[in-house]
Amino acid sequence: MKIIKTEHALAINNIVGDVFIQGPSGVLETLRIGMEIQPDQTFYLAQNASVGFSDKTRDDYILRNFDTRDLNNSLHMDLAFHIDHPDKKKVSNESQEVIDIINKILSGNDPTKTQQPTAAGAAANSSSISEPVTIEYDNDQILTEAGFSTAFQRQLVIQDDDFIGEDQQRGSTQIPLSVGITIDSISQDDVVTALESKSPQLIVGSVSGDAKVGDIVSIFIDGKQVGNTQVIEQDGKLIWTLEVDGKTLLQANKDTVSATITIQDGVGNTATASTTHDYQIDIQASITINPVTDDNIITQVEGNEAILPISGFVGKDVQPGDRVTVIIDGNEYTTTVKDDLTWTVNVTGEDILKADQVTATVTTNYGTPKEATASDSENYKVVIDASITIDSIAGDGIVNQDESVGKVPIIGTVGKDVKPGDVVTISIGDKTYTTIVNADNTWRVEVDGSALVENGSDSVTASVTTSDIAGNSATATADKPYEVDKTIEAVITINDVTADNTINEIEATETIPLSGTVGGDVKVGDVVTVIIDGNQYTTPVIEKDGQLVWEVSVPGSVLANANVETITATVTATDSAGNEKEATSIHDYDVKTLDVSVTVESINDGVPITGSQYDNNELVNVSGLVGGEMQKKVIPSPYTLVIVKYKPTLLDCLMVSLVISRKYLEGYLFLIVMMVLLVMFRQLFQLVMHLEILLVAMLTKPMIQKVM
Numbered sequence: 001m002k003i004i005k006t007e008h009a010l011a012i013n014n015i016v017g018d019v020f021i022q023g024p025s026g027v028l029e030t031l032r033i034g035m036e037i038q039p040d041q042t043f044y045l046a047q048n049a050s051v052g053f054s055d056k057t058r059d060d061y062i063l064r065n066f067d068t069r070d071l072n073n074s075l076h077m078d079l080a081f082h083i084d085h086p087d088k089k090k091v092s093n094e095s096q097e098v099i100d101i102i103n104k105i106l107s108g109n110d111p112t113k114t115q116q117p118t119a120a121g122a123a124a125n126s127s128s129i130s131e132p133v134t135i136e137y138d139n140d141q142i143l144t145e146a147g148f149s150t151a152f153q154r155q156l157v158i159q160d161d162d163f164i165g166e167d168q169q170r171g172s173t174q175i176p177l178s179v180g181i182t183i184d185s186i187s188q189d190d191v192v193t194a195l196e197s198k199s200p201q202l203i204v205g206s207v208s209g210d211a212k213v214g215d216i217v218s219i220f221i222d223g224k225q226v227g228n229t230q231v232i233e234q235d236g237k238l239i240w241t242l243e244v245d246g247k248t249l250l251q252a253n254k255d256t257v258s259a260t261i262t263i264q265d266g267v268g269n270t271a272t273a274s275t276t277h278d279y280q281i282d283i284q285a286s287i288t289i290n291p292v293t294d295d296n297i298i299t300q301v302e303g304n305e306a307i308l309p310i311s312g313f314v315g316k317d318v319q320p321g322d323r324v325t326v327i328i329d330g331n332e333y334t335t336t337v338k339d340d341l342t343w344t345v346n347v348t349g350e351d352i353l354k355a356d357q358v359t360a361t362v363t364t365n366y367g368t369p370k371e372a373t374a375s376d377s378e379n380y381k382v383v384i385d386a387s388i389t390i391d392s393i394a395g396d397g398i399v400n401q402d403e404s405v406g407k408v409p410i411i412g413t414v415g416k417d418v419k420p421g422d423v424v425t426i427s428i429g430d431k432t433y434t435t436i437v438n439a440d441n442t443w444r445v446e447v448d449g450s451a452l453v454e455n456g457s458d459s460v461t462a463s464v465t466t467s468d469i470a471g472n473s474a475t476a477t478a479d480k481p482y483e484v485d486k487t488i489e490a491v492i493t494i495n496d497v498t499a500d501n502t503i504n505e506i507e508a509t510e511t512i513p514l515s516g517t518v519g520g521d522v523k524v525g526d527v528v529t530v531i532i533d534g535n536q537y538t539t540p541v542i543e544k545d546g547q548l549v550w551e552v553s554v555p556g557s558v559l560a561n562a563n564v565e566t567i568t569a570t571v572t573a574t575d576s577a578g579n580e581k582e583a584t585s586i587h588d589y590d591v592k593t594l595d596v597s598v599t600v601e602s603i604n605d606g607v608p609i610t611g612s613q614y615d616n617n618e619l620v621n622v623s624g625l626v627g628g629e630m631q632k633k634v635i636p637s638p639y640t641l642v643i644v645k646y647k648p649t650l651l652d653c654l655m656v657s658l659v660i661s662r663k664y665l666e667g668y669l670f671l672i673v674m675m676v677l678l679v680m681f682r683q684l685f686q687l688v689m690h691l692e693i694l695l696v697a698m699l700t701k702p703m704i705q706k707v708m
Helices: 095-107 141-145 246-250 349-354 449-454 556-561 611-616
Strands: 002-006 010-016 019-022 028-030 042-045 050-054 060-064 076-078 092-094 133-138 179-186 191-193 201-209 216-221 224-230 232-234 237-244 256-264 270-278 280-282 285-289 307-316 323-328 331-336 342-348 357-364 372-379 386-393 407-416 423-428 431-436 442-448 459-467 473-481 490-492 502-504 511-520 527-532 535-540 542-544 547-555 566-574 580-588 590-592 594-603 622-628 641-644 652-658 669-671 674-683 688-695 698-701 704-707
Touching: 042 050, 179 256, 179 270, 191 246, 201 216, 201 256, 201 270, 216 237, 224 237, 237 246, 285 357, 307 323, 307 349, 307 357, 307 372, 323 342, 331 342, 342 349, 342 357, 386 459, 407 423, 407 449, 407 459, 407 473, 423 442, 431 442, 442 449, 490 566, 490 580, 502 556, 511 527, 511 556, 511 566, 511 580, 527 547, 535 547, 547 556
Parallel strands: 191 280, 285 372, 386 473, 502 590, 594 704
Antiparallel strands: 002 042, 002 133, 010 050, 019 028, 019 042, 050 060, 076 092, 179 201, 201 237, 216 224, 216 256, 232 237, 256 270, 285 307, 307 342, 323 331, 323 357, 357 372, 386 407, 407 442, 423 431, 423 459, 459 473, 490 511, 511 547, 527 535, 527 566, 542 547, 566 580, 594 622, 641 652, 652 674, 669 698, 674 688
């Protein structure tokens, strides 16, 4: 190690090996080309290092360090330097003195900071102020034992010239240089896989001979330099490592790596060594076809689809985007691998039906000259089947009277691989009928009801045959029995409307329950329709006390006021065969009621009601006539009317009660009739009103039913 103190400002223009500079804080930094060194700064040259610089007053200089001694084994230590100077000065001191100086430097007490050069062990005539630098210490062990990485080696190399100026370069004597280099491994096992190509891969080698830490090793792939690295020391050996792009290794035309090292000594002598190392590329592929269907059985329904997806997945080194080729029935389909390493391709159902195996192939290369290909095949089975059912004959499976003389529908469905357009054949005894399958897989045929009646087996047979484009066919047959039922009966009766089958005055005001019975094939729930003078009532048949009956309630007034005193009841019976029968019954009855009418002849004797009468709440007379059955009674006229009044606001309402002496009614109860009068003022200040009276009369014993 040489310790150099600058005398002038210097510009660094060349560096070989490790050169350090002491910064303002005293910390060592690596010296770099282009840096400017100020006066009184200190820099350090490691073993076999050199630095080139220039100052403002002189041309370029080169300072080299090739003079090292073993401090531990030498009795004397030379602190030597030589600057562009004719004389070479050396000063010898006791080794203990030198060691003391070194220890002081290592402890941070640099005596050169406070003492003259001679006290520090340097020669008095070492260098003048006119020189650019002053060599103060000279041995790599100083930095080595201080913990810095240096090129210190325990060997004797004596160099005559430490510094060579522009006008003088001294000869030197040196051992010839030699160097060796090897590549020990590429990607650890000399095999680069597809996965490893996606990340940097480490190339490891070693050097020998005069190679040293810091020497540069250059790496080449396919003749192109891919990087430089420095020699380092590890476990006592000089090695080198370099991470290169795995993809570069994978895609190289020649699977070989070259490494070159060139070393140089202090006087410019060089030595070069090169080596190569082969490696292998490992790219693999795999592909799997999923079952064509869940059970690998292709039905006609599946085969008749326009397209059918074939899918699978890839593995190993196959990448998204790699091409997959699927072959079926000699036809080729292509697709690419998806991001999740699956693939799907749509093939025609026709190709599926015509074959029984599908093959898939995938190829991957990662951009290399070499490809990896994998194939897989999947077998499957094509089947065809048919089914048919007869869903109904005559709707309910029973041929009734009407159907026996007409056309009867037979309806059914097909399934499995039977398709629209296939022919269905229906056999009834020795007669056959044909139809075709509809788009919804149903079929329908109209047959003669007489053929069903005359068929001795009471069974219908249906068959269907289907085939595919490959010529495979299947047939299905179905039978269905039926019945013939052409008879039905219906009966209905009407009971008396009352105990005496007569509607009187009281019953005319009540609700009258009507009832009757049914029979034959009439059943619970069948509807009975009752008609009285055009009024219609309906009720369902019910079971009561073990008998099928019907009951319905009607107003007594409807019975009393009917133009024709007759009741009609009708019921329609149906059976399970669809036969239908209607039954009707008619029942007469009597009506015995009073006929009465009431009319109003005058109010207040025909004189307008005055304001005084209104204000005094006076009674006024209302008179009228009665008619009908009332005319048979001797009743004086006019009758006394009592008017109940109250003071009106905007609209006057008057309640009029007709009071008729009960003695003239000879025991009959006469119900006072409620009359509502709407009174409107026609002269606001005279308070003259015209009164309209609505009189409703009702009698309760006997009740007057007919109001004329």
